[in-house]
Amino acid sequence: MKKDFILATFEDDRQVLAATKKARDKNMPIFDIYTPFPVHGLDEAMGIKRSILPYVTLAAGIMGLMTALALQIYTNSVAWPVIVGGKPANSIPAFIPITFELTVLFGAHTTVAAFLMLNKLYPGKKPHIFDPSQTCHSFIMAFDKSNVNADEVSQLVKEHGAVEVKEESATIK
């Protein structure tokens, strides 16, 4: 579905940061901000909640840990007990390296998969780019036109040094 956006272009990361803080103070919902590099403090200024990614990693890590332990204990003492190196059947120290490896393996792979899913990324996806300069030197603040008052927005961003304010309609998944 196509939406109308108000786009404000800045050429300085400090200006866009100040404008974001001001917009939040005035309760203007920001749709998104497009920057050529990560701007420190922008996430906090936009009020973006922290990702659930660490919890996904933790859960997957615990899964890996339990899988490794279950696999080793089952094969070593239930399915086919063999004495190796004179150690008793369930020797936890011998299981530690594999347990560690599976914890990391499950954790890492699940993190990558969850990251792609949470960001709606997949191979061959075409990202929407309002203006090629957003990948090079300019910072574009996008407002959803139906949520904000266009005059207030353009006044606010111009106060903070926006070099251009325009309207554009686009489909963003």
Added chain:
Amino acid sequence: MELEIKNYEFSGGVKKTSLTLIAVGIVAMIASFVINPTVGWVDFLVNSFYFVLVGLSGIFFLTVTGVMQASWITPYKRIPEAMTKFLPIGFVLMLATYFGLHTIYEWTHTEVVMNDAILREKTGYLNETFYMIRMVAIFAIWILIGRKMLNFSKEQDANPEKDYQHGIMKTSAIGLILFGLTISVASFDWVMSVEPHWFSTIFGVYIFAGMFVTGICFVTLSVIKLREWGYMQGIITEDHLHDLGKWMFGISVFWAYIWISQYLLIWYANIPEETEYYVLRHHHWNGVFFLNLAINFFTPFVLLLSRPAKRSPGRLKLVACILMVGHFIDLYLMVAPMVFEHHNAEIVGFGILQFLSWLGFFGLFVLVVGKALSKMNLVPTGDPNLEEGLHLHQ
């Protein structure tokens, strides 16, 4: 950016507390010696070496960040600098263990060595003269590196326009190599030779990992306490604390990794001359053996896993205190079992005397570091990395 920096004043409560702790420590030390001189010497050696290691960690932080030109530590780099000031006092303490050599080290007994084929072969290295020469040389190197790094820092504050960074990098690089060699020799000499038949090539790394943890814990405690007392306002942010929390968490895991690396290979290979070390600890010290792992690995792992925990001063203080005591137990477990076995000695009252004497040495350490810190600018204003260090983002 204009900074308003209040320099640290070492007075009042902290001074009184550290002096009280020293008094308590002296009483505990004397009590320990009176009850059993063997236990007394073990307490003295472990405590001295423990705080020498905390002081030494200052040298490590300064050289490793100096060679990398790292800025994360710059706002509070005066704390590791002050920590290195403990090394001369640690030197005196370690020299004093000379009078306990016969109690602690089996290889100083000529009749034992002469009747033991393995120890006879080792006399070229393990003899009292060479031992003391090595001790003096090691401390000379450490104190020298510490003084050089401190002088650079002081001069830099006096003339910020001049370039000291190349000198710092050069000294740090050479200092790091010397540090790596000397800490291995020191841990082999002072701790591993308690059991002269036994050897572990990773032992120096293991001691280093423990040193790293205790050092970071002391820096964290100091930073948080200074902030509570009204210093470094606007200089130390939550991001700096987060960094220190990540260090505490990560290096505790590193310590556990080195612990298992030593344990696993010895356990798996099951060669009697190697396993004796762990057999002894499993027999009489089994509780302490597992307590060591629980305190030094599982506690920081659980308590510091989440992000808010690493940014909370209260949580960091708690974990830092637990870890500092934990690594004392770890070091004690490396020295005591063999010495006690030889002399038929035992700890009285669950180690309360040991803990009190540790507190006494802690008081001494705080006294020395606090005094040193009060003589310097609290923030290295001449350091070119300061600006970057103040605007830390994680």
